[in-house]
Amino acid sequence: MDWLNGTTIAMLLFAIGATALIVRKDLVVKLLALGLVNSSGILFLISIRFRPEMEAPILPTRAGMPIADPLPQALVLSAIVINFAILALSLVFVMLLVERYHSTDCGRIEHAVEVDRAAPESRSAREDESASRQDEEAR
Amino acid sequence: MIARAVLLALLPVIAGVSLFQRRRLSAVIGMGLFSLVLAATYLLHSAPDVAVTEAAIGAALVTVIYVLAIRRTGRLLVVADEVPGLLALEGGEFVGIEVDILDGFARRLGLDLSIQIVPHADVETILLHGEADLGAGGLSCDPPATLHRTRDHLPTALVRLRPRADAPEADARDARCAYPGYFSDLTEVLRRRDPVSITLDMARFLAISRIDLSDCNVDRLSAPRTYAFVAGPRRRDLRDQLNAYLDELEGNGTLDDMIRRHLP
Amino acid sequence: MKTLVRNILAVVLSLAVFGIVVFDLAIPEEPARVDDSALLAATTGAPNLVSAVYLGARLYDTLFEVLVFTVAVIGVRFYLLRRSSEAPSASIPESHVLQASAQILYPLILILGVYLTCFGHLSPGGGFSGGVVAASGLLLCVMSIGADTVYRRLSGAGIERLEWALPMLIVAACVLPLAFARPALSNLLPVGRAGHLFGSPSILLLNVLIGLKVLIGSWMVLYAFIRHRGEI
Numbered sequence: 001m002d003w004l005n006g007t008t009i010a011m012l013l014f015a016i017g018a019t020a021l022i023v024r025k026d027l028v029v030k031l032l033a034l035g036l037v038n039s040s041g042i043l044f045l046i047s048i049r050f051r052p053e054m055e056a057p058i059l060p061t062r063a064g065m066p067i068a069d070p071l072p073q074a075l076v077l078s079a080i081v082i083n084f085a086i087l088a089l090s091l092v093f094v095m096l097l098v099e100r101y102h103s104t105d106c107g108r109i110e111h112a113v114e115v116d117r118a119a120p121e122s123r124s125a126r127e128d129e130s131a132s133r134q135d136e137e138a139r
Numbered sequence: 140m141i142a143r144a145v146l147l148a149l150l151p152v153i154a155g156v157s158l159f160q161r162r163r164l165s166a167v168i169g170m171g172l173f174s175l176v177l178a179a180t181y182l183l184h185s186a187p188d189v190a191v192t193e194a195a196i197g198a199a200l201v202t203v204i205y206v207l208a209i210r211r212t213g214r215l216l217v218v219a220d221e222v223p224g225l226l227a228l229e230g231g232e233f234v235g236i237e238v239d240i241l242d243g244f245a246r247r248l249g250l251d252l253s254i255q256i257v258p259h260a261d262v263e264t265i266l267l268h269g270e271a272d273l274g275a276g277g278l279s280c281d282p283p284a285t286l287h288r289t290r291d292h293l294p295t296a297l298v299r300l301r302p303r304a305d306a307p308e309a310d311a312r313d314a315r316c317a318y319p320g321y322f323s324d325l326t327e328v329l330r331r332r333d334p335v336s337i338t339l340d341m342a343r344f345l346a347i348s349r350i351d352l353s354d355c356n357v358d359r360l361s362a363p364r365t366y367a368f369v370a371g372p373r374r375r376d377l378r379d380q381l382n383a384y385l386d387e388l389e390g391n392g393t394l395d396d397m398i399r400r401h402l403p
Numbered sequence: 404m405k406t407l408v409r410n411i412l413a414v415v416l417s418l419a420v421f422g423i424v425v426f427d428l429a430i431p432e433e434p435a436r437v438d439d440s441a442l443l444a445a446t447t448g449a450p451n452l453v454s455a456v457y458l459g460a461r462l463y464d465t466l467f468e469v470l471v472f473t474v475a476v477i478g479v480r481f482y483l484l485r486r487s488s489e490a491p492s493a494s495i496p497e498s499h500v501l502q503a504s505a506q507i508l509y510p511l512i513l514i515l516g517v518y519l520t521c522f523g524h525l526s527p528g529g530g531f532s533g534g535v536v537a538a539s540g541l542l543l544c545v546m547s548i549g550a551d552t553v554y555r556r557l558s559g560a561g562i563e564r565l566e567w568a569l570p571m572l573i574v575a576a577c578v579l580p581l582a583f584a585r586p587a588l589s590n591l592l593p594v595g596r597a598g599h600l601f602g603s604p605s606i607l608l609l610n611v612l613i614g615l616k617v618l619i620g621s622w623m624v625l626y627a628f629i630r631h632r633g634e635i
Contacts, residue, residue, distance in 0.1 A: 006147065006180075006184060012151050016154050020159065032166055036154055039173075039177055043180070046181060046186050052143075056185045056527070058450060059450035059451070060450060067452070068184075070453045073186050073188060073189050073456075075461075077188055077192055077531055077532075080192050080531070081192065081472060088628070089475045092479050094208070104163075188454075188528065191528060191532040191536075192531055195536045199542070200535060200625070204625070207629060
């Protein structure tokens, strides 16, 4: 099973992630698919120069064994942590969007954004009106 | 070598299955499992540093962040106390008139309905803090000014109950319209004949009427009341949508069917 | 007036630090060659070659990755903790099994995080993974005690000031070799016995600083997500 190595699986995962990113309409699932695309890139980088007899890159190794390349591992290590931080930030934006438009469906959000853009004066007028009515009721 | 091949073959399967799930929560948990298998794959590819980092981040922190984020999105969260006939838990499922109304409404909005049983007095507090979208469960009183009340869907009346004759005569302007705790504790209170004065609405009163109440003082209050839902402070739009939905249900007679089905 | 002076000082300091680093990003006399593993380990004193690469030979990249992490955390805190909500509200209680087991487990996981950070140059681990594991330990602590209690105790101990200070400390650790007439971004403290805990003290120092930074940043992100209840 020569083809079943890390690079081909990484390409397959990339394809799955990209498909889910386009097909699924839910914003949170789109973010999950984007995370999958990230992970597939990382898997690709790690498994490019991998041979089955390689050892981990921690130095007291058995003599004569080739060592796995430490450079892509080092680059990828901090990339994983950065991905987490950026994912948190994009989730914040998704939450803001959802709380403004009360839906996670991207079709619905696009429609609502277009409605807002088409009539911005009426939307701000409606908001002012409802805000003043709420102030009155609270008093 | 075999382990590596097996794990590599497992990866696209897990990813494909979990990304095309219907529920968001299943997708998130599936991707957490995927991260764990991916960490094992990294380990077998002689990258132990990357494996530890991926396991800690992907399986723990990312899953937690997603679950915290989708806690409120895409759900219609209703807090209520149990009332047999309106909203009750039978065999693990919610049944009742209000459940049917809320179910149809949530489906109309494209959200998942999620009902949580809380003590009656906490319903308003939770709504004021913005923790939930709607309050239900036989609410017949006027809520505080910042909450929005929908139109009524069922008429009712209030009954004041004094289990013992020496219980204090409650003030006629008592604002409480139901027993403030859980409904399931109410039967215990009555069986013990506690010296308190309880105000109940008709649905709860009918539900406890199988207890022998012949030695209790039962007064019926004269002002007519109605049941309604209550929406949170900034969800005026939700209240308007629910009003429109209730009007529609009344118009095509579905509301009467529900009442006849659940309250004989 | 004080704000103006502080802003000017901040701008001057950042320009100075990055100017030094950029213009004096001197090639050391013996560049740490990444393809010769024995030489790499000897130069930096860390048997873990991955740590030797990203904290020795490629420290410049790690510096900017820490910066990106900081900016992302600032973004999350800004958007989610902007309107600090009122008193802690009645929330759904956790199950007692979870609470009791979290109380037992969280010190172990915190110790695991500290171990991964400090021994990161000898065995797999390092600042990034150690910090993240310690953040999950803090998450378990939240499950057993409660988010607001943990936040109050940590903020009372000055964790937010530490978060501001840490990027400056990391940059200082990179720039200080200049004071000892060595090029920037090389070893700050001399290399000792290879394979010993204090055998490469500069890498240990950097691991600890990065571990603390990742721990505090992840905790801030997690707390912002936990605290964000209801509509904005």
